[in-house]
Amino acid sequence: MGEHLNMLGVIEGFYGRPWTPAQRVRLYGWMAAWGMDTYLYAPKDDPWHRARWREPYPPQELAVLSELVTAARAQGVRFVYALAPGLDLNWSRSQDSAALLGKIATLAGVGVRDFALLFDDIPYQADRAAQALEQVAVVHRVAQFLDEHFLDEQGVRGLLLFCPTEYCAERARPDVKTSPYLNTLGEHLDPRVEVFWTGPEVVSPEISPESVREVAQVLRRRPLLWDNLHASDYTVHRLHLGPYQGRPLELRHEVSGILSNPNTPLEPNFPGLASLADYAAASPGWTAQASGLRALRDWLPQFGSTGQFGSAGQFGSGSQDHATAVTTEDLATVADALFLPHVTGPRAQRVLEAALRVIADPADQQARSTLLSARRRFRRVLHALEGGVNRDLLYDLHPYLVDVSEELTRLLASGRGGRTTFPYRGGLADQLMTLGWPEEKDR
Ligand code: GDL
Numbered sequence: 095m096g097e098h099l100n101m102l103g104v105i106e107g108f109y110g111r112p113w114t115p116a117q118r119v120r121l122y123g124w125m126a127a128w129g130m131d132t133y134l135y136a137p138k139d140d141p142w143h144r145a146r147w148r149e150p151y152p153p154q155e156l157a158v159l160s161e162l163v164t165a166a167r168a169q170g171v172r173f174v175y176a177l178a179p180g181l182d183l184n185w186s187r188s189q190d191s192a193a194l195l196g197k198i199a200t201l202a203g204v205g206v207r208d209f210a211l212l213f214d215d216i217p218y219q220a221d222r223a224a225q226a227l228e229q230v231a232v233v234h235r236v237a238q239f240l241d242e243h244f245l246d247e248q249g250v251r252g253l254l255l256f257c258p259t260e261y262c263a264e265r266a267r268p269d270v271k272t273s274p275y276l277n278t279l280g281e282h283l284d285p286r287v288e289v290f291w292t293g294p295e296v297v298s299p300e301i302s303p304e305s306v307r308e309v310a311q312v313l314r315r316r317p318l319l320w321d322n323l324h325a326s327d328y329t330v331h332r333l334h335l336g337p338y339q340g341r342p343l344e345l346r347h348e349v350s351g352i353l354s355n356p357n358t359p360l361e362p363n364f365p366g367l368a369s370l371a372d373y374a375a376a377s378p379g380w381t382a383q384a385s386g387l388r389a390l391r392d393w394l395p396q397f398g399s400t401g402q403f404g405s406a407g408q409f410g411s412g413s414q415d416h417a418t419a420v421t422t423e424d425l426a427t428v429a430d431a432l433f434l435p436h437v438t439g440p441r442a443q444r445v446l447e448a449a450l451r452v453i454a455d456p457a458d459q460q461a462r463s464t465l466l467s468a469r470r471r472f473r474r475v476l477h478a479l480e481g482g483v484n485r486d487l488l489y490d491l492h493p494y495l496v497d498v499s500e501e502l503t504r505l506l507a508s509g510r511g512g513r514t515t516f517p518y519r520g521g522l523a524d525q526l527m528t529l530g531w532p533e534e535k536d537r
Contacts, residue, residue: 115158255290271312291313300341336439473499
């Protein structure tokens with residue numbers, strides 16, 4: 095993980111469909127290979143994690159968690175269980191504190207030793223300093239409870255992580271430096287408790303060392319980065335396959351660790367997470383672009399291009415038709431199209447420019463061939479997956495690969511007697527998306 099960070103790993107912390115137990119175990123395998131050491135269990139829509147946090151897990155669900163703790167440990171990955179009681183916790187009610195400690199005790203009972211308390215995305219109280227003090231009281235009560243009952247053999251307490259309600263600069267009022275909420279936390283929260291921070295924004299295109307130093311001063315500790323760079327739960331239009339970008343290497347000295355809260359579908363997280371691990375261990379001269387390409391090269395076997403078919407048996411010969419073998423350049427074209435939240439990659443930009451030229455002049459052969467070549471690459475990736483063994487990856491990428499191919503087909507047909515207008519596909523959200531961008535029409 096490199097000498098800079100105390101913690102490196104993955105948060106299952108998005109809204110929507112949680113990963114399956116099998117997917118999580120698969121993730122732990124990747125993490126072990128990449129030297130990542132921490133997995134935070136915090137799927138927003140596990141009802142027992144957040145909406146119905148007071149209720150105990152049904153035995154079957156608890157058994158699943160217990161197996162995951164063991165599976166993570168077997169790979170050298172620390173399983174941190176997060177509880178998110180903030181939507182309706184009333185700390186002055188003894189029933190609520192009993193429910194909260196009861197929940198922690200149940201998880202500790204199946205082997206969890208590391209916990210997190212999350213207070214993101216909850217209503218603000220009018221008095222934010224008072225809200226911070228109440229959250230501190232909750233965290234300290236849990237810390238005391240763990241100290242009393244669940245120390246390890248060396249008498250050491252596990253990790254206690256905390257996600258504040260002002261978890262990025264854009265949420266701080268009036269600003270990071272003078273926020274009563276953040277200053278209260280800094281002053282009162284046990285210094286051993288790690289505090290999450292997502293950067294200047296919820297999804298931060300860039301995070302500067304200076305911005306983190308500023309919040310570290312207020313919090314009186316280096317924050318733990320909860321990085322939403324690759325998260326996709328706020329849109330169905332994109333996945334994020336780009337590298338870990340927009341974070342200078344020096345940032346590693348300013349944070350206590352980095353945990354990525356990535357794309358909702360698991361499989362497409364391979365390149366982004368591989369690149370994060372690469373960043374964590376990087377030496378000067380490292381570039382995100384080269385890291386992204388390395389990650390895509392490592393991802394290639396999942397597309398059936400390195401003979402795994404033969405050994406897998408199921409699909410016969412292993413002599414995959416050479417013409418359909420996926421290349422790193424094919425994956426780079428797909429990754430550039432589904433790059434990062436605020437930017438597409440250079441290959442996608444070239445396709446977009448060619449598309450504009452084809453619209454202006456349907457006879458522009460050079461532009462047409464750029465579109466045809468891009469479509470060939472998208473289709474090659476799709477066909478390899480269709481015939482491949484990684485069905486989850488096919489299912490996860492299928493809608494995106496088809497979407498781009500279809501649009502390219504439409505553009506190539508335009509001005510050639512082909513059908514130039516399709517019924518609007520995207521429903522209301524897509525139509526709304528074209529509206530109301532007075533300054534950034536081409537976003
Ligand atoms: C958030 C949520 C997170 C979500 C992400 C992206 C934090 C601390 N909380 O605000 O659960 O996945 O945005 O939508 O980031």
